[in-house]
Amino acid sequence: MTSLFVNLTNRLGLNYEFLxxxxxxxxxxxxxxxxxxxxxxxIPVSLIAGLLFAACLTSGKPWLSTPVRAFVEITxxxxxxxxxxxxxxxLNTFVSNLVGGTQNNPLTPFFWVVAVVGLxxxxxxxxxxxxGIEAVPSATVEAARGIGFSALQILRYVEVPLALRASxxxxxxxxxxxxxxxxxxxxxxxxxxxxxxIMVWTQRDNVVSLMIVILLFFSIINLAVARIGLWxxxxxxxxxxxx
Amino acid sequence: MTTAVLSEQRRNGRLLxxxxxxxxxxVIVLWSLTDLTLGRELVTWLPxxxxxxxxxxxxxxxxxxxxxxxxxVFGILELVPFKLVRYPIVAYVQVFRNAPHLVLIFxxxxxxxxxxxxxxxxxxxxxxxxxxIGLAIPASAYVAEITRGAVLSIPTTQWEAAKGxxxxxxxxxxxxxxxxxxxxxxxxxxxxxxxxxxxxxxxSLVGVHExxxxxxxxxxxxxxxxxxxxxxxxVMAAFFTLCYPIARLTLHALLPDRPPDPTPRAAFQDGLRI
Numbered sequence: 001m002t003s004l005f006v007n008l009t010n011r012l013g014l015n016y017e018f019l020x021x022x023x024x025x026x027x028x029x030x031x032x033x034x035x036x037x038x039x040x041x042x043i044p045v046s047l048i049a050g051l052l053f054a055a056c057l058t059s060g061k062p063w064l065s066t067p068v069r070a071f072v073e074i075t076x077x078x079x080x081x082x083x084x085x086x087x088x089x090x091l092n093t094f095v096s097n098l099v100g101g102t103q104n105n106p107l108t109p110f111f112w113v114v115a116v117v118g119l120x121x122x123x124x125x126x127x128x129x130x131x132g133i134e135a136v137p138s139a140t141v142e143a144a145r146g147i148g149f150s151a152l153q154i155l156r157y158v159e160v161p162l163a164l165r166a167s168x169x170x171x172x173x174x175x176x177x178x179x180x181x182x183x184x185x186x187x188x189x190x191x192x193x194x195x196x197x198i199m200v201w202t203q204r205d206n207v208v209s210l211m212i213v214i215l216l217f218f219s220i221i222n223l224a225v226a227r228i229g230l231w232x233x234x235x236x237x238x239x240x241x242x243x
Numbered sequence: 244m245t246t247a248v249l250s251e252q253r254r255n256g257r258l259l260x261x262x263x264x265x266x267x268x269x270v271i272v273l274w275s276l277t278d279l280t281l282g283r284e285l286v287t288w289l290p291x292x293x294x295x296x297x298x299x300x301x302x303x304x305x306x307x308x309x310x311x312x313x314x315x316v317f318g319i320l321e322l323v324p325f326k327l328v329r330y331p332i333v334a335y336v337q338v339f340r341n342a343p344h345l346v347l348i349f350x351x352x353x354x355x356x357x358x359x360x361x362x363x364x365x366x367x368x369x370x371x372x373x374x375x376i377g378l379a380i381p382a383s384a385y386v387a388e389i390t391r392g393a394v395l396s397i398p399t400t401q402w403e404a405a406k407g408x409x410x411x412x413x414x415x416x417x418x419x420x421x422x423x424x425x426x427x428x429x430x431x432x433x434x435x436x437x438x439x440x441x442x443x444x445x446x447s448l449v450g451v452h453e454x455x456x457x458x459x460x461x462x463x464x465x466x467x468x469x470x471x472x473x474x475x476x477x478v479m480a481a482f483f484t485l486c487y488p489i490a491r492l493t494l495h496a497l498l499p500d501r502p503p504d505p506t507p508r509a510a511f512q513d514g515l516r517i
Contacts, residue, residue, distance in 0.1 A: 070266070077486040078479045079441040081448075082455055086475040093468060180343035187448055194346055207353040215342050222341035 015206035024200050031196025032217065038113065038182045038192060039221065045118040046178060047171075050125025054163075055155060057130045068126070075123040081184050084116045088188045113185040121178045128170035132163030165236055172229030176222045193217065264487060267480035274473060284470055285477070288461045292474070295457030296481050302371055302453065303440040306378035310439070311432070313379065314386025319416070321391045332387070339384040344442040348377035352449040371453075374446035378439050385435045393424035433493040437486045444482070454478050 006016050018024040056068040075083065092112065096105045136159050144158045164171075186195045197210045275282030320332050339347070351373040358365050397420050405415035447456035458478045462471040 073487070074267075074479065074483065077437070077441075077490060078482045079444040079455075081444045082475065082478050082482065085455065085459070086479070089462070090468075090472050090475060176341065180341075183343040183345040184445075186345065194343075194349060198349070201353065207350070211346070211350045211354070214346055215338055218343060218346070219338050219341045 009209070014209040014212070015204060016209055018200055018204050018206070024203065027191070027196050027199055028193075031191060031193040034190070034196075035182055035192040035217075036221075038110075038117075038185065038190075039179055041114055042118050042121070042178055042182065043175060045114060046121035046125060046174075049119060049122035050129060050171075051160070053122055053126030054129035054133065057126060058133045058155075058159075072123040072126055075120050076127070080117060080120050080181055081187060083120065084112065084184055084187060087116050088112050109185070109188040109190045112188065113182070113190050117178065117181045117184065120181065121174050124174040124177070125167075125171055128167040128174065129160075129163050131170075132165075132167035133159045135166055136162045165233075165238070168229065168233050168236070172226060172233075175225050175229070179218065179221050179225060264484075267476060267483055271473060271476055271480060278469070281467075281469055281473065284465055284467070285473060288465070288474070289477075291461060292454060292457050292477060292481075295452060295454040298371060298446075298451065298453040299440070299443040299482075300485070302375050302378065302443045302446060302451070303436075305375040306382055306439055306443075307436055309375065309379035310382025310435075311386050314383035315390050317383060317387035318390025319394070321387060322394060336384045336387045339380050340388065342381065344378060344381055345445050345448065347380050348374055348445050348449055351377035351380075370449060371446065371451045374443070374449065374451050377446075378442050381442075382435055382439050386432065389428045389431045389435075390424065393428040394420060396427060397423055430493045430496045433489050433496070437489045437493075440486055440489070441482060444478075454481060 002019050006020060009016050018028070053068050053072065056064045057072070059065055088109065092105070092107060095107055096102045099105055133155075140158060140162075141154060144154045149157065182192055183194050185192045186198075189195065193214060197214060201207045201210055271285075275285050317332050317336065320328055321336065323329055352370060355368060355373050355376075358367050360366075394416075401419060402415055405419045410419065443453060444455045446453050447459070450456070455478055458474040462474050465471075
């Protein structure tokens with residue numbers, strides 16, 4: 001099966017010979033799995049953190065909203081790669097010094113990718129959800145207050161359900177960005193798909209062949225994310241509400 | 244809520260934003276002043292960091308110019324009635340809009356040769372130019388989508404009215420449709436500009452001498468943890484001062500000029516919309 005594929009693509013001028021070898025094929029497969037694992041882990045992490053940030057931003061308490069606003073603005077307006085390098089080179093060193101030596105440091109590069117990319121996308125989610133919460137008509141909130149809901153209950157039962165529906169398109173957009181951002185892990189040697197591919201093509205010099213697969217891989221994932229987003233949007237739509 | 248409270252809140256927000264805008268440079272200056280050895284080290288390295296940042300600006304401007312030109316043409320071609328023209332372009336836009344910027348920078352860096360032969364002369368093909376192409380590809384895909392969306396957002400009756408006035412299809416596009424599209428597509432275009440500008444830091448991973456690369460160079464040769472921290476804060480501050488005004492301008496371009504109508508009528512309509 002593999003040899004047939006290698007032969008056929010070879011006739012097209014593409015080089016997938018490494019798939020027949022055990023070691024390189026293994027690295028490459030693991031690269032795909034690591035990327036998928038990163039995505040599966042990052043989506044819930046970013047959504048939960050984004051919801052928390054949005055709750056802080058709309059709380060109306062300056063001591064809560066000001067630090068979060070500062071974090072969101074800095075995160076949104078600086079490159080993720082710079083944040084990742086800063087976290088990995090500076091914060092990681094602090095943690096190492098704190099626990100007494102690099103060998104004791106429990107935080108892996110993988111952790112830092114999840115933390116940095118997760119919080120970066122969470123900041124984007126927070127902006128989208130905040131806009132959604134502010135778009136909830138004030139009369140609805142007042143009615144809820146009139147029935148005797150507390151501030152937290154209003155957030156939980158009135159504002160967030162409506163805001164999530166309004167901000168879903170923006171959130172799906174952010175999730176597509178998240179999928180693309182997992183590649184920055186390459187910079188700190190997390191063996192996701194681009195890192196694994198570099199390992200292969202430095203040996204085999206088959207950049208074009210690998211590139212075609214990587215581009216198709218990301219296209220398919222993002223298509224799937226967009227489709228699922230659309231499905232959720234339809235599923236949650238309230239008839240007559242116009243969302 | 245009364246107008247006075249609203250305007251008060253807006254003034255507070257503006258104050259907060261201005262503080263936010265100068266906070267990072269302020270941290271850098273104060274820290275350099277409290278620890279003068281660190282400050283002196285930073286001052287000696289600033290020109291080097293500055294030369295790196297120039298590269299970011301150049302890459303970003305070149306990539307956006309190239310991407311916008313190609314993208315605008317592609318966006319219009321996406322609306323051409325011939326499938327043979329339309330389908331390849333739709334495929335191009337779909338694939339490269341979904342591709343990570345880093346992957347495309349790797350692709351152009353490793354696939355293109357390091358020099359090109361033009362009429363027997365060997366011309367060097369530097370890495371930064373490859374990074375420009377690597378970032379121009381996704382930029383062109385985004386711009387194509389924006390252009391297509393903007394043209395489609397103009398009501399068809401305008402095309403018909405233009406036809407009635409004796410405009411050809413090309414003339415209607417040039418004189419009636421595109422000028423309106425330009426205004427509508429400015430905010431999303433500026434989003435792309437910010438995104439591509441931040442993407443230029445990825446070029447450091449393929450060895451282009453830009454700001455992040457310069458900061459890494461500086462911190463490895465100084466070998467002081469506090470210098471490493473301040474070097475990266477300088478990098479963040481540089482990108483922030485470049486990208487934050489773009490984000491603010493985008494918001495301004497999106498919002499209507501007049502403040503929200505505080506009359507009871509507007510509030511009433513607000514309530515009706517539920």
